[in-house]
Amino acid sequence: MQSVTIRDVAARAGVSVATASRVLSGHPATSADSRHRVDEAARELGFRLNAQARSLRKTRTNTIGVLVSDVRNPFFAEIAHTVEQSALAASMATLLCNANESTDQQDLCLDLLVSQRVDGMIVAPQGDGSGSLRDVLTLGMPVVFVDRTIDGVDVPSVTSDNRAGIADAARHLAELGHRRIGYVAGPQETSTGRERLLAYRDAVAEHGFDTDPHLVHQGDFQVASGVEGAELLLGLDEPPTAILAADSLMTFGVLQVCQDRGVRIGSELSLVGYDDIGTFRLVSPALTVIAHDPARMGALAVEMIRDVLAGETVTSAVLPTTLVVRGSTGAPDPRRIA
Amino acid sequence: MQSVTIRDVAARAGVSVATASRVLSGHPATSADSRHRVDEAARELGFRLNAQARSLRKTRTNTIGVLVSDVRNPFFAEIAHTVEQSALAASMATLLCNANESTDQQDLCLDLLVSQRVDGMIVAPQGDGSGSLRDVLTLGMPVVFVDRTIDGVDVPSVTSDNRAGIADAARHLAELGHRRIGYVAGPQETSTGRERLLAYRDAVAEHGFDTDPHLVHQGDFQVASGVEGAELLLGLDEPPTAILAADSLMTFGVLQVCQDRGVRIGSELSLVGYDDIGTFRLVSPALTVIAHDPARMGALAVEMIRDVLAGETVTSAVLPTTLVVRGSTGAPDPRRIA
DNA sequence: AACCTCCGTGTAATCGGTTCCATGGAATCG
DNA sequence: CGATTCCATGGAACCGATTACACGGAGGTT
CATH class of the missing domain: 1.10.260.40 (lambda repressor-like DNA-binding domains)
Known part of the structure; x- marks a missing residue:
C-alpha cells in the first residue's frame, strides 16, 4: 500500500x-x-x-452517513440501497450503520459518523432527542430524518402517512364486517410506532371496534414480537377476527404462527401487514398490506440532504400510503361473530 | 460545523x-x-x-469497504449486517457499496473505496480479475472475498460449498423419482453461478437426468430472470417435473409464476430454492432449500480481514451447505412421468 | 513605448491530528 | 553524592492534498 x-x-x-x-x-x-x-x-x-488529505483541507468529505435500524429489514434495505445508489451517482460515499432498534447503538453509530466527519446524515431515528443525537444537531451537522421523526426536533424529514395507512386498513376491515381487531404495535420509542398505534386507537373509536386492551400487543418491530403477539392474540378467550401488524417483520411473525397453528388466513382470520415486501405477494393467500415507497423515500432523502448541503432550505415531505387489498382479508369467520 | x-x-x-x-x-x-x-x-x-486528520497521519483509516451486489438481496443484507456489526464491535466503520451485478459499477465502487483509503475490503466479486479489481490488488490492498471468488486470483475467501449444495438437492430429487429437472442458472460471470451450474450438469450425468438443453435457463440472480426462466420451462412441450433455482431472488421469480399460473408446488411441480430466506418457510407449501449461513460468512470475513491487517496469514474457508427439506418437493406428477 | 489586463504557474501556508526527538526533573542505584 | 535510568512533556516535522498570494510573460490599448 x-x-x-x-x-x-x-x-x-x-x-x-x-x-x-x-x-x-x-x-x-x-x-x-x-x-x-x-x-x-x-x-x-x-x-x-487520497480522499483523507483532500477532506482535511476542504471541509467536505463527500461522504454521507446512513443510519437505519437494520438492513435485514427489507424496508430499510430498500432505503439503504437507493440512498447508496443516489449518492454514488453524485460520487459520494455512504457510511452505513445499523442501530438495531437500540438507542445505545444509535449513539455509538452517531459518534462514529461525526468522527468520520460525514457531510450529512440520513437517519431513521429512535428515542427522544437526547443522547448523541442532540450533540449531533447542536454541532450543526446536516441531518435528514427518513421514515421516522422525533417530536420537538426540528429536522427536515421524509416520512409516510402512517395515520392514513392504518385508517385505510381499519376502514377496509370495518367494511368487511370486522369488529374485533388485534393490533401488534411497534415500539413506542419510534414515531412510526406511536403514530400507527394512535391511528389504530382512533379507528377503534371511529368504527366502534371492541376496546378490549388485550387486543393490543406491544411489539418491537422484530419477528419474534410478531410471533409473541400472534400467540397471545390467538390465545385469547375471545380472539380477534382480524389482526393488523405495524411492520413487515412482525407481520412475518404473525404469519409464521398462523402457518404453524394451521389458522386459515383470509377466512378464519384476516391479516393486514405493513410495508409491501415482495414476498407478501407470494404467500397464499397473498397479503393485504399497507404499502409505502421506501425507494422514493431514500431517493428523496438524498435529494434533501444535498439541498441542505447546498444551503437551500428544504421542506419535509410526507409520502402517501396505499392499501393493497389481496386475499388475506375477507369477511369475519361467522362462527366468531356470534 | x-x-x-x-x-x-x-x-x-x-x-x-x-x-x-x-x-x-x-x-x-x-x-x-x-x-x-x-x-x-x-x-x-x-x-x-477528526478521523480524517488522524487517518492522514497514521496510515490507517479504521474503515473497511464492503462491496456486495445488492443489499436488497436478503442473503447480502445478512452479510452486510453482520459485517457492519462485527466491524462496529472493533470500532471500525464500514463503507457500503452495491455493484448491482454490474462490472462497471463494481469498478466505480472499488475506485471510490481506494480513494477513501479503506484499510481493507470485503468483496463479493464479479467478472474476471480485470478492471479496477486488478488495480486494487496490485496496489496491495488487503481484500477478502466473500461468497464468490475469481479464478486465478489469489485472495483469501469465505465461500460455501456450492457443488455439495446442488449435489444434495439433485440427489434428493432423484430419490423422489424426478428425471427431468429444470435449472435456472446464475450469471456465468460469478463463481457461484458457474460452480452451481457445473454441479447441476454433474448431477444430470450422475443420475441420468434428461439432458435437454432447454432445461437450463440462463438467469442473472435477479427476480425477473426467475420469472422468465419459469415461464420458459413451464412452457416447454415437455415441462420439467422439478425446478432448481440458483439463488433466492430467482426462486422468488419462479414462485411468482407458479402462483400466477396456479401451478401446485410440491405435487404438480417440485421446487428447490437456494439460500434459506426467512420467508421461504412461510410460503405454502414451505420451500425446500439449499441453506447456507450468510451471518457466519460475514463474521468470518471480518475476522479474516482483521487477521490480514494484523499481518497474520489466513486460509480460505468453505462453509457447508444443508439441504432443508420441506413441502415444496415431492414425488413427480404421475401424469408427467408418462 | 508605456501601461494595463489576463492568465498560467510556483511558493508556501494550511487543514488537525500523530510522533520523533530533546529536555528536565524525579527516582534508583552503586 | 554523583551517575544512570525512567518518564512525562513540549517543540516541531509530517501525512497529502488545496488554495491564497505573488509573479512574470503575452497580448491589447492608447
Whole structure:
C-alpha cells in the first residue's frame, strides 16, 4: 500500500504540485499542455487521490452517513440501497450503520459518523432527542430524518402517512364486517410506532371496534414480537377476527404462527401487514398490506440532504400510503361473530 | 460545523498538543494529572476527534469497504449486517457499496473505496480479475472475498460449498423419482453461478437426468430472470417435473409464476430454492432449500480481514451447505412421468 | 513605448491530528 | 553524592492534498 502522492505526479510531469492539483481537480486555470502532462503522469504512476488529505483541507468529505435500524429489514434495505445508489451517482460515499432498534447503538453509530466527519446524515431515528443525537444537531451537522421523526426536533424529514395507512386498513376491515381487531404495535420509542398505534386507537373509536386492551400487543418491530403477539392474540378467550401488524417483520411473525397453528388466513382470520415486501405477494393467500415507497423515500432523502448541503432550505415531505387489498382479508369467520 | 480542535483542548487544559493527543488516544506515557485535565477540557468543549486528520497521519483509516451486489438481496443484507456489526464491535466503520451485478459499477465502487483509503475490503466479486479489481490488488490492498471468488486470483475467501449444495438437492430429487429437472442458472460471470451450474450438469450425468438443453435457463440472480426462466420451462412441450433455482431472488421469480399460473408446488411441480430466506418457510407449501449461513460468512470475513491487517496469514474457508427439506418437493406428477 | 489586463504557474501556508526527538526533573542505584 | 535510568512533556516535522498570494510573460490599448 505504498502511496503515489501528488508530488510524485508533479515531479514526473515537470510541474509544481499546485498545477498538478489544479489539473487533477479540474480547476479551469490550467494550460492544455500541463493538463496533458499531468494526466499522463498520473496514469503512468497509477495515482489515486487520497480522499483523507483532500477532506482535511476542504471541509467536505463527500461522504454521507446512513443510519437505519437494520438492513435485514427489507424496508430499510430498500432505503439503504437507493440512498447508496443516489449518492454514488453524485460520487459520494455512504457510511452505513445499523442501530438495531437500540438507542445505545444509535449513539455509538452517531459518534462514529461525526468522527468520520460525514457531510450529512440520513437517519431513521429512535428515542427522544437526547443522547448523541442532540450533540449531533447542536454541532450543526446536516441531518435528514427518513421514515421516522422525533417530536420537538426540528429536522427536515421524509416520512409516510402512517395515520392514513392504518385508517385505510381499519376502514377496509370495518367494511368487511370486522369488529374485533388485534393490533401488534411497534415500539413506542419510534414515531412510526406511536403514530400507527394512535391511528389504530382512533379507528377503534371511529368504527366502534371492541376496546378490549388485550387486543393490543406491544411489539418491537422484530419477528419474534410478531410471533409473541400472534400467540397471545390467538390465545385469547375471545380472539380477534382480524389482526393488523405495524411492520413487515412482525407481520412475518404473525404469519409464521398462523402457518404453524394451521389458522386459515383470509377466512378464519384476516391479516393486514405493513410495508409491501415482495414476498407478501407470494404467500397464499397473498397479503393485504399497507404499502409505502421506501425507494422514493431514500431517493428523496438524498435529494434533501444535498439541498441542505447546498444551503437551500428544504421542506419535509410526507409520502402517501396505499392499501393493497389481496386475499388475506375477507369477511369475519361467522362462527366468531356470534 | 465549527470545529473544536485538539489545540483548543490543549490550550484549555494548559498542556501541549502532544500531551493532549497522547491522552486522547490512550497513550500510556501520561500523568494522571494531565489525563484528568485533558479529559475534562475535551468534555467541556465537546471535542470530536477528526478521523480524517488522524487517518492522514497514521496510515490507517479504521474503515473497511464492503462491496456486495445488492443489499436488497436478503442473503447480502445478512452479510452486510453482520459485517457492519462485527466491524462496529472493533470500532471500525464500514463503507457500503452495491455493484448491482454490474462490472462497471463494481469498478466505480472499488475506485471510490481506494480513494477513501479503506484499510481493507470485503468483496463479493464479479467478472474476471480485470478492471479496477486488478488495480486494487496490485496496489496491495488487503481484500477478502466473500461468497464468490475469481479464478486465478489469489485472495483469501469465505465461500460455501456450492457443488455439495446442488449435489444434495439433485440427489434428493432423484430419490423422489424426478428425471427431468429444470435449472435456472446464475450469471456465468460469478463463481457461484458457474460452480452451481457445473454441479447441476454433474448431477444430470450422475443420475441420468434428461439432458435437454432447454432445461437450463440462463438467469442473472435477479427476480425477473426467475420469472422468465419459469415461464420458459413451464412452457416447454415437455415441462420439467422439478425446478432448481440458483439463488433466492430467482426462486422468488419462479414462485411468482407458479402462483400466477396456479401451478401446485410440491405435487404438480417440485421446487428447490437456494439460500434459506426467512420467508421461504412461510410460503405454502414451505420451500425446500439449499441453506447456507450468510451471518457466519460475514463474521468470518471480518475476522479474516482483521487477521490480514494484523499481518497474520489466513486460509480460505468453505462453509457447508444443508439441504432443508420441506413441502415444496415431492414425488413427480404421475401424469408427467408418462 | 508605456501601461494595463489576463492568465498560467510556483511558493508556501494550511487543514488537525500523530510522533520523533530533546529536555528536565524525579527516582534508583552503586 | 554523583551517575544512570525512567518518564512525562513540549517543540516541531509530517501525512497529502488545496488554495491564497505573488509573479512574470503575452497580448491589447492608447
